[in-house]
Amino acid sequence: MVAMSGPRDVAECLHKLIPPTNQWTPVDTALHAPKTFFRDYKKAQDYMFPALRHTFKHHYDNNFLYHRVCEVNGVTPDEIASKKDVQKIPLLPDAFFKDYPDGKGFLNWLKTIFSGSLPKPMFKTENPSHDEIIEEFNKKGTSIMFTSGTSGRFSFIPRDTRxxxxxxxxxxxxxxxxxxxxxxxxxxxxxxxxxxxxxxxxxxxxxxxxxxxxxxxxxxxxxxxxxxxxxxxxxxxxxxxxxxxxxxxxxxxxxxxxxxxxxxxxxxxxxxxxxxxxxxxxxxxxxxxxxxxxxxxxxxxxxxxxxxxxxxxxxxxxxxxxxxxxxxxxxxxxxxxxxxxxxxxxxxxxxxxxxxxxxxxxxxxxxxxxxxxxxxxxxxxxx
Missing domain, CATH: 3.40.50.980 (Rossmann fold)
Incomplete structure (x- = not known):
C-alpha cells in the first residue's frame, strides 16, 4: 500500500500539474489532451501546429528582444499559416542564455529574455549576486534554473510556475x-x-x-x-x-x-x-x-x-x-x-x-x- 503522502496512481501525480481546462491554451491542449505520448504518437502530434503557432505569437508579442529578432528576419505570426511555414520561425542558439552581463546588468538581462512581466522582488543590496536573485525569484514563484557551468559559463533560464x-x-x-x-x-x-x-x-x-x-x-x-x-x-x-x-x-x-x-x-x-x-x-x-x-x-x-x-x-x-x-x-x-x-x-x-x-x-x-x-x-x- 502506498503511503498517503505519495501519489496513489498515475492520474493523481499528473493531475496536479494540469491547469483547469477553461484556462488551456493550444500548448496545454498539445501537452494534456493526448492520453499517451508514445503509444499513439501521430495522433499526439496532431495538436502540435496550433501549439507552435500560439507559442511563436506569445513570444513575438511579449518579448521585446525576440520581437526584434523576428523583425530582422522579416517574419510575423501571420505568416505561419501551415505546417510548412514552421521553418520560417526564427531560432535562438543555446548560447543566447549564456550571454549575460555580470553585476547590476544581470537582473535587467533576465527581464529582457523573459516573455512577459517578471515579478519585482526586493533586494538588500543594489548589486545582488546571482544566488540572491535566484532566491528572491523563487519566493515569487519564478524559478531561474542554471546549468553546472562546466563550459566556463552558466546558462540561466527563468520559468514561471506554469x-x-x-x-x-x-x-x-x-x-x-x-x-x-x-x-x-x-x-x-x-x-x-x-x-x-x-x-x-x-x-x-x-x-x-x-x-x-x-x-x-x-x-x-x-x-x-x-x-x-x-x-x-x-x-x-x-x-x-x-x-x-x-x-x-x-x-x-x-x-x-x-x-x-x-x-x-x-x-x-x-x-x-x-x-x-x-x-x-x-x-x-x-x-x-x-x-x-x-x-x-x-x-x-x-x-x-x-x-x-x-x-x-x-x-x-x-x-x-x-x-x-x-x-x-x-x-x-x-x-x-x-x-x-x-x-x-x-x-x-x-x-x-x-x-x-x-x-x-x-x-x-x-x-x-x-x-x-x-x-x-x-x-x-x-x-
Missing part, C-alpha cells in the same frame, strides 16, 4: 510510459537535494518527489548547491573570502563525497535484503564512482527488478567516460540490474522536455518536440 509544471509533466509522462513505473518503488537520487537548488539536472531528477512517495526518496547529497558553490568548486573565485572558502571546500569535498557514496552503497544493501525495487537515478559519472568503490571493497548486490536512469553526461569527469555498452555491463556486474532496465535521458536547460531511452537504448523524442537538424548558421538540413 512553464515549470509543463516541463515536469512532459518529463513525468516519459518516465511513466517508457520505464517500468510503480509509485511504491524506492528511489535513490545521485544528486544534490533538488529541494535546495535550482541546478537544472537536480530539478529534473526532482520529479521523483511527484512520481513516488517522498518517504521512499533518498538523496545522496544533502547539500545546498548554488552558483557560488559551483564556481568555487572550479576554483573560479571572486575576492579573498571566496578563495579561502574554495580552499576549505577542496579539503572537505572528498570526505563529503566518500561519506555520500558509502551511504548509497549501504542503502543498496538494505534494499537488496528487503527485496524491494529501487530506481537509481543521477549522472553516470556519479554512479560509476560508486561502482568503482564497490569493486574496490569487493561488494556487489543483486537487484534484478530495479532500474537505472542516468542523465546529465560525464561533465568534469569526461576523461573517465565509458562506452555506454561497457557501462551497462558494469552496472549488471555490480548491481545485478539487467541491461534492458538501464535508461539514459538527454535533457538541456533550454528545452521544455526530455528525451528518454527505451527500445534498443535509443532516445525517444516526445511528440511535443519538433526535432530539427541545423547547420552552424541555424539553417535547417534534411535528415
Amino acid at each position: 512553464s515549470w509544471n509543463r516541463v515536469k509533466y512532459s518529463a513525468m509522462k516519459s518516465v511513466i510510459e517508457l520505464m517500468d513505473y510503480n509509485p511504491t518503488d524506492e528511489v535513490i537520487l545521485l544528486i544534490p537535494d533538488p529541494r535546495q537548488t535550482n541546478l537544472t539536472i537536480a530539478s529534473l531528477f526532482g520529479i521523483a518527489y511527484d512520481l513516488y512517495d517522498p518517504v521512499n526518496v533518498h538523496v545522496a547529497l544533502d547539500m545546498k548547491i548554488t552558483t557560488q558553490f559551483l564556481r568555487m568548486q572550479r576554483d573560479e573565485t571572486i575576492g579573498l573570502s571566496e578563495k579561502l572558502k574554495a580552499k576549505a571546500l577542496s579539503t572537505i569535498s572528498p570526505l563529503v563525497q566518500r561519506n555520500s557514496d558509502i551511504k548509497v552503497i549501504h542503502l543498496l544493501e538494505q534494499i537488496e535484503k528487503t527485496g524491494k525495487r529501487v530506481n537509481l537515478a543521477g549522472p553516470p559519472f556519479w554512479l560509476d564512482r560508486i561502482l568503482d568503490r564497490m569493486k574496490k571493497e569487493g561488494k556487489s548486490v543483486r537487484l534484478p527488478t530495479s532500474q537505472i536512469l542516468t542523465g546529465g553526461g560525464w561533465k568534469a569527469e569526461e576523461n573517465k567516460r565509458l562506452p555506454e555498452d561497457s557501462f551497462r555491463e558494469k552496472i549488471t556486474e555490480f548491481l545485478g540490474i539487467p541491461q534492458e532496465r538501464y535508461h539514459d535521458v538527454y535533457a538541456m536547460s533550454e528545452c521544455s522536455s526530455v528525451f528518454l531511452s527505451f527500445e534498443g537504448h535509443y532516445k525517444h523524442i516526445p511528440p511535443v518536440v519538433v526535432p530539427l537538424v541545423l547547420d552552424e548558421d541555424l539553417n535547417q538540413l534534411e535528415y
